[in-house]
Amino acid sequence: MLKLFATCPKGLEYLLRDELAALGAGEAREALAGVHFSGSLELAYRACLWSRLASRILLPLAEFDATDGEALYDGVAGVDFSTHLAADGRFAIDAAGATRGVSHSHYAVQRVKDALVDQFRRRTGTRPDVDTERPDVRLNLLLRRERGTLSLDLSGAPLHQRGWRRGHGKASLKENLAAALLLRAQWPTVHAAGGALVDPLCGSGTLLIEAAWMAADVAPGWKRDYYGVDGWLGHDAALWQRLREEVDDRAQRGLSALAPKFFGFDEDPRALEDARHNAQQAGVAGFVHLHRQSLAQLKRPQACETGLVITNPPYGQRLGDVDELAPLYRLLGDTLRQEFSGWQASVITSEAELGRAIGLRASKRYAVYNGALECQLLNFDLAAATAPAAPREARPLSAGAQMLKNRLDKNRRHLRKRLEREGVSCYRIYDADLPEYAAAIDVYGDHLHIQEYQAPASIDADTAQQRWREIVRVAGETFAIPRERIALKQRYRGKGGEKYGRLAQRGEYLTVQEGGLQFLVNLWDYLDTGLFLDHRPLRQRVRELARGARFLNLFCYTGAVSVYAAAGGAASTTSVDLSTTYLEWASRNLALNGFAGARHQLVQSDAIAFVEQDRGDYDLIYVDPPTFSNSKRAEDFDVQRDHVRLLRHCAARLAPGGLILFSNNFRRFRLDTEALSGLDIREISASTIPFDFERNARIHRVWELRHG
Numbered sequence: 001m002l003k004l005f006a007t008c009p010k011g012l013e014y015l016l017r018d019e020l021a022a023l024g025a026g027e028a029r030e031a032l033a034g035v036h037f038s039g040s041l042e043l044a045y046r047a048c049l050w051s052r053l054a055s056r057i058l059l060p061l062a063e064f065d066a067t068d069g070e071a072l073y074d075g076v077a078g079v080d081f082s083t084h085l086a087a088d089g090r091f092a093i094d095a096a097g098a099t100r101g102v103s104h105s106h107y108a109v110q111r112v113k114d115a116l117v118d119q120f121r122r123r124t125g126t127r128p129d130v131d132t133e134r135p136d137v138r139l140n141l142l143l144r145r146e147r148g149t150l151s152l153d154l155s156g157a158p159l160h161q162r163g164w165r166r167g168h169g170k171a172s173l174k175e176n177l178a179a180a181l182l183l184r185a186q187w188p189t190v191h192a193a194g195g196a197l198v199d200p201l202c203g204s205g206t207l208l209i210e211a212a213w214m215a216a217d218v219a220p221g222w223k224r225d226y227y228g229v230d231g232w233l234g235h236d237a238a239l240w241q242r243l244r245e246e247v248d249d250r251a252q253r254g255l256s257a258l259a260p261k262f263f264g265f266d267e268d269p270r271a272l273e274d275a276r277h278n279a280q281q282a283g284v285a286g287f288v289h290l291h292r293q294s295l296a297q298l299k300r301p302q303a304c305e306t307g308l309v310i311t312n313p314p315y316g317q318r319l320g321d322v323d324e325l326a327p328l329y330r331l332l333g334d335t336l337r338q339e340f341s342g343w344q345a346s347v348i349t350s351e352a353e354l355g356r357a358i359g360l361r362a363s364k365r366y367a368v369y370n371g372a373l374e375c376q377l378l379n380f381d382l383a384a385a386t387a388p389a390a391p392r393e394a395r396p397l398s399a400g401a402q403m404l405k406n407r408l409d410k411n412r413r414h415l416r417k418r419l420e421r422e423g424v425s426c427y428r429i430y431d432a433d434l435p436e437y438a439a440a441i442d443v444y445g446d447h448l449h450i451q452e453y454q455a456p457a458s459i460d461a462d463t464a465q466q467r468w469r470e471i472v473r474v475a476g477e478t479f480a481i482p483r484e485r486i487a488l489k490q491r492y493r494g495k496g497g498e499k500y501g502r503l504a505q506r507g508e509y510l511t512v513q514e515g516g517l518q519f520l521v522n523l524w525d526y527l528d529t530g531l532f533l534d535h536r537p538l539r540q541r542v543r544e545l546a547r548g549a550r551f552l553n554l555f556c557y558t559g560a561v562s563v564y565a566a567a568g569g570a571a572s573t574t575s576v577d578l579s580t581t582y583l584e585w586a587s588r589n590l591a592l593n594g595f596a597g598a599r600h601q602l603v604q605s606d607a608i609a610f611v612e613q614d615r616g617d618y619d620l621i622y623v624d625p626p627t628f629s630n631s632k633r634a635e636d637f638d639v640q641r642d643h644v645r646l647l648r649h650c651a652a653r654l655a656p657g658g659l660i661l662f663s664n665n666f667r668r669f670r671l672d673t674e675a676l677s678g679l680d681i682r683e684i685s686a687s688t689i690p691f692d693f694e695r696n697a698r699i700h701r702v703w704e705l706r707h708g
Contacts, residue, residue: 001026004044005151006054007034011368012180016053023050041236044154045229045243049221052179052214054159058140058151066148068101069111075148076115076141084152084233087124090131091116094153097143100604112141112150136231145580156228163223164209164281166274172203173312173348175220177370178210184366184377185310185346191215195261195343196307200298200332202264205275205288207310212262212284216254219247223282255283262288263301295331300339309336309345315354315373326357333358336382345380350511352376352446367508372592374511374520401470404437408478418691426512426521427692428533430475439471442533445512448481449523451489487523511592515540517567518592519560520585530558530585534699535624538663538688542622543568545659549619552576552653554607554646559586561622566595574618576603576610578631606634608642611649619658621650627666639664644675647705651679660705663688671703680706 004025008016013030017037021028023046025037035054047057061084064075085091095108102108116139117127128136138153160176173181182188187197197211213220221227229235262284266272272290279285289301301307313332314325329349336345337360349355350373355362364379397405411429419427430441438453450471455464468490476486509520514536521530542551542561546568553562556575559582565573573595575586583602590600603610607625623646629637643662650660673681685701693699 001038002041002044003060004037004039004047005031005034005058005060006037006047006051007056007058008054009033009174009177009180009369011366012053012176015180015183016051019051019053020047023047042239042243045236045240048155048159048227048229049243049247050219051159052183052210052220053176054155055176056140056159057154059154060149060151061139063147063149065146066099066102066143067146068099069107072102072108072111072143072148073115076112076150077119079150081116081119082123082233085116085128085137085231086233087120087126087128089128089136089231090134091128092130092132092135092138093141094138095141095143098602099143099146099148102143102148103601103603104598106598108141108143112139134226135228138228152232153228154232156226156230157224159220161224162220162282163225164278165204165206166277166281173206173370175206175210177368178206178312179214179220180368181310181312181346181348181377182207182211182214184364184368185308185344185379187211187308187310188214190306190308190344193306196263196301196304197261198263198265198298198301198307198309198340199311200265200295200309200335201311201313202266202275202290203268203271203312205264205278205290207312208262208264208275208288209278209282209284211310212258212287213282216251216258216284218251218254218283222247222251251283255287258284258287260287260289261301261304261307264288264290265293265295265298266290267292267294295328295335298335298339300343305342307340307343309340309343310347312348313354315350315375325351325354329354329357330359333360336360336380340382343382345382346377347380348375348377350375356446372588374509397474398470400434400436400467401474404434404470405474405478407433408441408474412478415692423516424514424536424692426514426531426533427690429692431693431696433695437467437471439468441471441475442529443479444510444521444523444529446481446485447510447523448475448479448486449489449529450475450486487529489527515543515564515567517563519563519589520558520592528557531560532557532624534690534693534696535561535663535688536690538661538702539564541688542620542661545620546570550574550617550655552616552618552621552650554611554621554623554650555625556586556602557582557624559583559589559602561624562586562600563589563593563595565620565622566590566600567593570620572599572601574601574603574616576605576607578604578606578634580604606631608637608646608649609634611646611653614653616653617655617658618653619655621654621658621660622663623647623650623660624663627664639666640669643669644672647676647679651705651707654707656707658706661702662705663700663702665700667698669701676705678708680708 010033017028017030017035020035020037024043025039028035028037062079066072093109093112095105120127138156140151140153142149160174162175199207272292275290279288355378360380362378363381366377368375368377426444428442432438432453438455440451442449509522511518512521519531523529539561543564546565549570551565551570551573553575556577559575562573562575577583583604587602625639627639682704684704688702689697
């Protein structure tokens with residue numbers, strides 16, 4: 001029985017688990033961006049040939065400590081590669097993740113290669129060669145939590161590469177994501193009922209071809225001519241040949257019975273040329289009708305009473321401004337309502353505002369990722385869309401709730417022009433302006449984040465709870481945001497006084513915009529969301545100062561300030577935090593904005609220990625420590641007690657002419673200027689408070705420190 005791991009795009013783990021279980025996998029359990037499962041070599045081969053959702057099928061060879069390069073080398077050297085690869089064979093290595101001592105994938109690949117090559121040289125006096133295109137054996141290294149896992153990649157190349165594609169439009173879907181969208185849209189059920197499939201914005205035809213292959217029982221590996229098992233010494237060629245013959249037989253039988261009920265339309269003649277080529281290569285050209293026409297000309301195909309309309313329209317973040325695309329989405333919604341009554345429809349988009357522009361109520365919403373871009377798949381029941389339920393009459397607001405609504409409306413009017421002028425989509429709209437309604441209300445695009453403050457002791461629990469319900473209702477109604485998109489952080493009374501209740505564990509991240517950059521926020525699972533809204537001007541100041549600078553970010557949290565520094569042209573960024581969760585989050589934020597590689601280091605360390613031991617020089621150092629920390633992996637930290645020690649060590653790492661930006665949110669904090677004599681210190685707090693926090697101008701304090 002082999003222990004195996006299938007990787008997949010984030011968000012598809014549960015679908016992949018069910019798919020592998022249907023193929024016969026045992027103990028299938030989902031993990032981040034993949035599924036652990038067990039089975040025979042035949043099952044592993046079947047997963048390579050038949051999984052529509054997996055990206056790679058990995059056979060783990062060894063797990064070992066990988067705290068540094070030597071430990072990584074030793075762990076890899078413990079694998080007997082002679083059972084997998086011939087001495088004159090060809091190999092390739094992929095690496096992902098990092099540990100404290102192995103932070104660069106290029107270095108990790110080099111150490112794995114050294115261990116493998118040295119083993120062959122000692123045993124045979126010769127060595128295999130590197131071939132990154134079509135090696136006999138491809139190895140995969142995952143570094144995570146100071147451990148390394150070395151696996152054999154049985155797929156050899158990503159499984160979404162089906163072997164038929166030519167051409168990638170600006171908003172192309174990978175084939176395994178397209179398959180997932182079709183499954184979420186219930187295409188197999190629609191097809192079984194005799195339904196057709198229509199893609200009104202078909203591009204290069206990915207959804208059409210995947211749907212046709214599903215309907216015809218064609219294995220996604222049917223057209224592939226290369227797998228990672230081809231040159232593997234453990235390969236069972238006879239078994240593989242039998243399974244390939246089964247794939248071919250089922251494809252021929254399925255296509256012979258397929259009905260030509262697949263319709264694709266697009267205005268771009270080059271995209272349609274690619275779609276025709278792809279359909280021909282995939283063997284479904286006779287079943288897919290492709291025509292050049294605009295969305296405005298879309299009609300329901302004749303003699304097709306039921307079916308699925310599914311499409312991947314352009315996104316605002318990729319193909320143009322959201323305002324310019326809104327009419328396209330409104331037209332799509334109108335056409336679905338008028339032409340496709342009784343059908344199902346599914347639309348993927350990265351912009352909630354565009355989803356709302358469709359004008360139909362989604363029966364289901366699924367979070368999916370198109371690459372690093374967080375999207376939503378919206379499913380619509382068009383039978384229900386033609387007969388909307390009458391809205392219930394809302395209960396009248398209490399006098400206090402009406403006052404709260406008036407204040408929210410006033411704040412929106414006051415902030416609206418500046419928010420639009422500066423392109424701000426994440427901001428604070430209310431901060432306990434009315435003492436009776438003690439909460440902070442923050443807007444994150446089309447979501448709300450509401451955090452309750454401690455109620456005065458004179459307010460009884462029932463009254464406080466009633467006012468809390470009114471805050472949630474009024475905020476949702478004012479911004480026309482449904483309850484499922486409102487994150488709540490409510491206090492409760494317990495031992496030790498007021499605390500926040502148990503937070504959610506949804507694992508749901510939103511992509512928000514700020515300053516032309518993108519950031520992942522999580523409104524539900526943590527007390528803080530991943531983006532400190534009150535530091536918006538300070539982040540912009542870092543961008544202005546960062547050009548050509550060696551930038552150090554201590555207590556880096558989710559790396560938002562490092563992203564700003566990179567966007568400002570920093571020569572390098574080093575982001576330090578003790579939390580693995582925050583460093584992974586920071587890595588995703590950097591990658592989301594195109595900043596990766598050796599210039600942007602992420603270091604898991606206690607911040608004070610790092611600056612005490614580090615010997616680098618930095619031109620710009622950003623320090624935003626917590627008020628207090630008592631991590632088990634480091635000394636207790638108290639910002640009032642420890643700030644002098646921290647800042648002196650920072651000053652020792654500061655290059656001539658360099659600058660330290662020091663911020664904290666402790667209301668009673670006093671900077672010990674006498675203990676920091678020799679540094680030129682200037683407080684700049686007033687200039688770093690954003691306009692939406694003017695009601696709470698003491699939310700943080702910031703100082704600039706330079707060598708005297």
